[in-house]
Amino acid sequence: MSHKWIVGVDLGGTTTKIAFIQDNGEIILKWEIDTDNSDFGKNILKNISDSIDQKLETLKQTKEILVGIGLGAPGAIDLEKGLIYEAVNLGWENNYPIAEILGGVTGLPVVVDNDANCAALGEMWKGAGNGAKDLVCVTLGTGVGGGVIANGQIVHGIKGAAGEIGHITVIPENGAPCNCGKTGCLETVTSATGISRIATEAIHTYYNESKLKMIFENNSKISAKDVFDSAREGDQLAIEIVDKVAFYLGLALANIGNVCNPEKIIIGGGVSRAGNVLLNPLNQYFQNFAFSTVAQSTSIDIATLGNDAGVYGAAWLIKANLESK
């Protein structure tokens, strides 16, 4: 099937990324469309189908060249039925049958998984995974997502909610509220939003000079990037905030490491662009908290695919499906 193409779809709340990908992982074409969640999201899958048809026409190809569509969706997925249990952001009713509807309009086989799981599969296939079959992927963006891969397979759990790393409780008492309804989740302290909140709170109880105070005076907000940039320049308060972020992330990753002992833990998402200013203290805390064999054998690496991880991993769903037959 080397001349055939797989469609990888990364369905997001505002934007949907789509790519035609060969089974060797080479991207033929990738593009984005808006996600139209009006009218209970009834246009979303139709728009994806129409957009695929348009691009095929542009490339002077027919649907014959496509072997199937892999799709990553933001929520817990019933893999057998290809439905999403709950997707409030997309406007869909509960248990929305993605595979059935998209398969119906396109006439192609459709395999669906959670978007964070797809990002993990993408990194395994073409990114920082570099051949590792046991890996954990943590995406630090506006929220915190996770995917756990054991022996090349995503760990899904009984209701598709395995790998919800962002909602591991790291502050058991008096933690900040999380979008999930709990408090003190990892997401509340290590997402871009969480880091920004910690920094904004910290300047009000910090009595020395700090670059972060100037940034707040000028912009009335402090971004996660501001914190990492200032820490890199040696700002003491910023260094303390990064240390706090690294502490909680290191704690959570060490506990995950003790459960899975993966070859690699891959950190992706916008926050991972901080690079060594985060990775150095993170490695230190990971070493402190992890069981010694885990500390010695599990490495922490930065993701390499950026925003493309999702479409690669979605395409991998079809590739893996074909190869298992």
Ligand SMILES: [Zn+2]
């Ligand atoms: Zn939570």
